[in-house]
Amino acid sequence: xxxxxxxxxGAEKGGIIVRAGVETTSELEEARLSTGxxxxxxxxxxxxxxxxxxxxxxxxxxxxxIKLKASKDLVVRWVKFDASQSVKA
Numbered sequence: 257x258x259x260x261x262x263x264x265x266g267a268e269k270g271g272i273i274v275r276a277g278v279e280t281t282s283e284l285e286e287a288r289l290s291t292g293x294x295x296x297x298x299x300x301x302x303x304x305x306x307x308x309x310x311x312x313x314x315x316x317x318x319x320x321x322i323k324l325k326a327s328k329d330l331v332v333r334w335v336k337f338d339a340s341q342s343v344k345a
Contacts, residue, residue, distance in 0.1 A: 258296045258297055259296070259297040259333060260294055260295065260296055260297070260307060260333075260334040260335055260336070261292065261294070261295050261296075261307065261308065261318060261322075261331045261332065261334055262292070262293070262294055262295075262331065262332055262333075262334040263289055263291050263292060263293045263294075263312065263320075263330065263331050264291065264292075264329055264330065264331065264332050265291065265324070265328065265329065265330030265331065266288060266289075266290075266291050267291045269288065270288055270290070270291075271287075271288030271291055271293075271313070271314060272288055272289050272291070272320055272330050273285075273288060273289075273320065273321075274287070274288060274289050274314060274315045274318035274319065274320055274332070275318060275319045275320075276318060276319070277319060278301050278304050278306065278319050280304075280321070282319070283317055285312070285315045285318050285330050287314050287315050288314060289307075289309075289312070289313075289314035289315065289318070290303040290312045290313040290314050292312055292313025293309065293310075293311065293313065293314055294310040294311045294312060294334060295307035295308060295309055295310055295312075295331070296308045296309075296310050298317070298343070300322075303321055303322050303323055304319050304320070304322070305319065305320050305321075305322050305331055306318075306319050306322060307319075307320060330331070338340065
């Protein structure tokens with residue numbers, strides 16, 4: 257299956273910045289990708305993740321940075337639990 261990622265950064269700002277393209281100078285999306293959102297990896301180029309939204313709020317698709325220059329993670333790989341161990345919310 258595809259690699260899933262969870263947004264862990266941007267809590268104090270209502271989410272992380274999403275751009276239309278891989279370049280950090282590309283057009284900014286109006287909405288941020290919400291902290292706690294789950295996204296599917298479309299492609300990964302360096303520290304730039306092209307995603308598709310699985311759950312949470314924000315643009316359906318776009319590019320985000322997986323970490324800040326200060327090496328603070330914004331998005332981390334999500335590890336699936338097997339069904340027998342899944343926690344019911």
